Amino acid sequence: MLPPVRLNGTPLKVVREFKYLGHWVTASLKDDIDVERERRALAVRSNMLIRRFARCTSNVKITLFKAYCQSFYTCSLWINFTQKTYSALRVQYNNAFRMLLGLPRYCSASGMFAEARTDGFHAIMRKRVASLVRRVRGSANSLLATVADRVDGAFWQYWSSLHAHNNRDRILHYKIK
Structure with a gap:
């Protein structure tokens, strides 16, 4: 049990989760709730595109998909x-692209993104994390510089795992072929 915390004499309420600037923060520091928030938001955006732009050309659909379905707010x-x-x-991301372009349900995800010259899911995630890393490392803020220099921290371990996971999948893909 935590002792009561007060701010200017006002007791602060202890909660298990809260939304801060659109990102869900939980007491357990797990991100599943926020990932699920983004999955549902992607479903809503992609379904809107599928309904409203069914008669557009593939190039228009791909442009709209890039604009509306690749943001993944706070994924980094x-x-x-x-x-x-x-x-x-x-x-959800792969199926949204398939449905928008009217592709068969079981077509290759990597093939459809390559043919459309569009980033797949893992490429988007790597780019978002790389963007955050670049901004943290380039910051003049001393606290952020300390975080950037800690290569043994959770953030850097996650960054490394993104690249290791992708390389492992790529190696397995080539071995199967």
Whole structure:
């Protein structure tokens, strides 16, 4: 049990989770709730595109998909989530693209993104994390510089795992072929 915390004499309420600037923060520091928030938001945006732009050309659809379905707000902050939750988001992303372009349900995800010259899910995630790393490392803020220099921290371990996971998948892909 935590002792009561007060701010200017006003007791602060202890909560298990709260939304801060659109990102869900939990007492357990797990990101599953926020990943699921993004999965649902992606479903809403992609369904809107599919309904409203069904008669447009593929190039228009791809441009709209890039604009509306690749943002993944705060995804560069995700470091503690279950594979099931993360996979559900990846599948939602792949299926949204398939449905928007009218592609068969079981076509190759990597093939469809390559043919459309569009980033796949893992490429988007790597780019978002790389962007955050670049901004943290380039910051004049001394606290952020300290975080950037800690290569043994959770953030850097996650960054490394993104690259190791992708390389492992690429190696497995080539071995199967």
